[in-house]
Amino acid sequence: MKGYLGIDVGSVSTNIVFMDDDTNVLESLYLRTNGQPVATVQRGLRQIREALPQQTVIRGVGTTGSGRQLTGIVVGADAVKNEITAHAVAASHLVPGVQTVLEIGGQDSKIIILRNGVVADFAMNTVCAAGTGSFLDQQASRLNIAIEEFGDLALQGKTPVRIAGRCAVFAESDMIHKQQMGFNLEDILAGLCEALVRNYLNNVGKGKEILAPVAFQGGVAANAGMRRAFERALGMEVIVPKYFNVMGAVGAALLAKEAVARGVPTRFKGFGVADMEYKAGSFECDGCPNLCEVIEMAEAGKIIARWGDRCGKWSNAVSVEQTAGSVS
Amino acid sequence: MKVTFPHMGYMYVPLKAMFKYLDIDVVVPPPCSKRTLTLGAKNAPEFACLPLKLNIGNFLEVKEQGADTIMMAGGCGPCRFGYYAYVEHEILKDLAVDYHLVVLEPPEKHIGELLTRIRQITGNRPWIKVINAIRYGYLKARATDEIERMSYQIRPRELKAGATDRALKQAIDEIDRADSPGTLPAALNRAREIMQAVPVDKNRPVLKVAVIGEIYTLLEPFANQNIERHLGQMGVEVDRSIMLSEWINDHLFMGLLKNVRSSQRFRKVASPYLNHFVGGHGEETVGSAVWYARQGFDGAIQILPFTCMPEIVAQSILPRVSEDTGMPTMTLIMDEHSGEAGMITRLEAFVDLLHRKHEQKEALTS
Ligand code: SF4
Numbered sequence: 128m129k130g131y132l133g134i135d136v137g138s139v140s141t142n143i144v145f146m147d148d149d150t151n152v153l154e155s156l157y158l159r160t161n162g163q164p165v166a167t168v169q170r171g172l173r174q175i176r177e178a179l180p181q182q183t184v185i186r187g188v189g190t191t192g193s194g195r196q197l198t199g200i201v202v203g204a205d206a207v208k209n210e211i212t213a214h215a216v217a218a219s220h221l222v223p224g225v226q227t228v229l230e231i232g233g234q235d236s237k238i239i240i241l242r243n244g245v246v247a248d249f250a251m252n253t254v255c256a257a258g259t260g261s262f263l264d265q266q267a268s269r270l271n272i273a274i275e276e277f278g279d280l281a282l283q284g285k286t287p288v289r290i291a292g293r294c295a296v297f298a299e300s301d302m303i304h305k306q307q308m309g310f311n312l313e314d315i316l317a318g319l320c321e322a323l324v325r326n327y328l329n330n331v332g333k334g335k336e337i338l339a340p341v342a343f344q345g346g347v348a349a350n351a352g353m354r355r356a357f358e359r360a361l362g363m364e365v366i367v368p369k370y371f372n373v374m375g376a377v378g379a380a381l382l383a384k385e386a387v388a389r390g391v392p393t394r395f396k397g398f399g400v401a402d403m404e405y406k407a408g409s410f411e412c413d414g415c416p417n418l419c420e421v422i423e424m425a426e427a428g429k430i431i432a433r434w435g436d437r438c439g440k441w442s443n444a445v446s447v448e449q450t451a452g453s454v455s
Numbered sequence: 456m457k458v459t460f461p462h463m464g465y466m467y468v469p470l471k472a473m474f475k476y477l478d479i480d481v482v483v484p485p486p487c488s489k490r491t492l493t494l495g496a497k498n499a500p501e502f503a504c505l506p507l508k509l510n511i512g513n514f515l516e517v518k519e520q521g522a523d524t525i526m527m528a529g530g531c532g533p534c535r536f537g538y539y540a541y542v543e544h545e546i547l548k549d550l551a552v553d554y555h556l557v558v559l560e561p562p563e564k565h566i567g568e569l570l571t572r573i574r575q576i577t578g579n580r581p582w583i584k585v586i587n588a589i590r591y592g593y594l595k596a597r598a599t600d601e602i603e604r605m606s607y608q609i610r611p612r613e614l615k616a617g618a619t620d621r622a623l624k625q626a627i628d629e630i631d632r633a634d635s636p637g638t639l640p641a642a643l644n645r646a647r648e649i650m651q652a653v654p655v656d657k658n659r660p661v662l663k664v665a666v667i668g669e670i671y672t673l674l675e676p677f678a679n680q681n682i683e684r685h686l687g688q689m690g691v692e693v694d695r696s697i698m699l700s701e702w703i704n705d706h707l708f709m710g711l712l713k714n715v716r717s718s719q720r721f722r723k724v725a726s727p728y729l730n731h732f733v734g735g736h737g738e739e740t741v742g743s744a745v746w747y748a749r750q751g752f753d754g755a756i757q758i759l760p761f762t763c764m765p766e767i768v769a770q771s772i773l774p775r776v777s778e779d780t781g782m783p784t785m786t787l788i789m790d791e792h793s794g795e796a797g798m799i800t801r802l803e804a805f806v807d808l809l810h811r812k813h814e815q816k817e818a819l820t821s
Pocket of ligand 1: 413416436
């Protein structure tokens with residue numbers, strides 16, 4: 128079997144997919160990053176290696192997410208792309224003709240506007256719309272319901288309670304207030320979904336022309352209550368694509384496929400990467416008053432990357448090839 | 456008397472030169488850094504904008520080196536900047552950090568007004584000497600601007616990552632070291648040579664993106680997280696809508712020098728969208744987007760400090776400009792919470808967007 132790996136390393140979760148030549152996703156993994164991107168990716172690679180048949184050939188690897196550069200260096204990626212491009216590519220692959228992508232993850236939310244299959248505009252959350260996923264998690268556990276049930280319960284809400292959703296702090300205190308007033312749980316949950324959707328549309332989607340088909344992806348798309356709240360607010364159908372929670376990784380795999388299609392051999396270092404020894408170290412540079420905390424990554428004792436410096440003095444010194452090849 | 460002033464990009468080069476020429480003691484604050492910002496953010500009101508916080512940081516840091524007089528620009532109109540010098544002075548007073556304050560406001564009628572205020576610092580030095588000092592400072596600003604613009608061309612085409620940054624630093628230092636009007640031309644030549652020596656690939660295709668918006672965040676690389684460097688390294692040739700020397704001519708010399716690029720060109724084309732003064736550079740920002748679109752730029756990025764009113768007005772108009780001209784625009788808002796990684800993600804996505812658009816255009820025309 129032949130195929131591509133897509134790796135999406137975010138601050139909260141790390142997703143890895145294996146996609147075959149016909150762009151079917153055969154394996155997909157969801158792991159917690161726990162502040163250790165490299166160890167998490169290694170763990171993921173080990174699991175993928177075990178799941179795949181012995182003679183599988185990896186034809187290309189793509190990385191995305193906030194850990195994309197680092198992971199790209201560690202695994203030897205053919206495509207290192209920001210998460211907006213990766214999500215757009217995945218959405219237009221899985222939802223043909225998609226014109227709007229709503230993406231809400233644990234920490235980040237974004238909106239991507241596509242026209243004629245090309246990204247025409249995008250926006251990422253400002254502080255106030257961040258953390259929708261973690262906020263829902265938190266509220267579920269505060270109310271003692273499993274996060275998986277959250278959406279279905281919210282769907283049963285007949286008359287959603289109006290909750291002030293300007294930001295999470297307001298929303299939480301207002302919810303507690305409404306609970307004390309005796310509203311039923313379903314209506315409160317439905318109201319919370321509507322408040323978060325309002326907040327998203329005002330902060331992230333502000334001023335953007337939302338046209339159908341609309342795809343809704345990211346971890347929060349699992350929540351049926353959120354989906355219905357979007358449909359009611361927008362007055363149109365909202366599609367949750369099949370791999371909605373690993374779209375970044377799917378996009379990265381597609382981009383890797385595109386990159387090696389030009390005939391360049393893959394730079395993938397092989398699954399052996401999973402067993403290599405990586406060590407992160409750091410030091411404070413005293414070259415100027417910025418006192419940057421420079422982080423460096425060593426592979427089997429050899430420094431392969433440095434970052435964290437504002438001036439480029441340290442990062443430029445090792446990752447010349449990567450910075451030159453990281454975009455376009 | 457030991458004079459100091461806030462940092463704004465390479466403005467320290469011409470200012471230092473002027474003061475030295477007049478034999479006035481001058482202390483340049485250390486470059487803006489995390490420490491500057493921490494000091495400023497701690498002592499400034501939360502809702503003040505980034506420039507004020509960095510200014511306060513600059514003044515606190517340089518007090519440690521014995522500066523006692525602040526020279527700062529003022530302003531007029533709806534933008535808060537006009538009050539900044541005074542507000543900063545009050546904040547410093549509350550902190551028991553004593554400074555004498557001299558505010559240079561753009562002259563309303565005649566350049567004489569400006570000269571009177573300059574007198575507060577220059578004392579009874581002969582006018583001709585003061586005027587020569589101003590001319591000398593202006594020439595230094597021209598020189599640093601020229602070198603900066605060279606870096607815009609070179610960086611996206613450099614063969615070795617970081618080579619342009621190293622050359623730029625050396626070249627600016629050359630200009631900074633020139634210690635008299637007489638030695639400046641030779642220093643500028645050396646600076647040009649340093650820049651030209653950076654190995655480049657002339658045939659590399661590059662995108663062209665304009666950075667537009669509020670003057671301080673445009674000029675001070677610490678405030679804009681080195682946006683020009685990041686864009687350059689992504690293979691983008693940038694142009695900045697405000698260069699220091701042009702601004703000096705527009706606002707302090709009231710456009711006296713004729714063969715200099717002027718923000719007039721922006722105001723002229725802003726009118727279908729916005730045709731009156733909204734403070735700061737709001738009008739020019741809108742106009743610059745139109746202007747760059749007509750020059751065939753692939754995109755424009757507006758930068759502003761969080762809570763900047765004139766730029767928010769401009770921001771709300773930019774989507775229409777973008778729709779009419781077909782040139783994508785993006786807005787980046789800076790404050791002490793802005794992270795560089797998040798900005799790079801947005802820049803990359805924007806550059807991707809421009810690339811794909813570019814390819815589409817080429818596919819259609821070829
Ligand atoms: S890495 Fe560069 S910017 Fe950071 S402290 Fe060292 S010299 Fe300064």
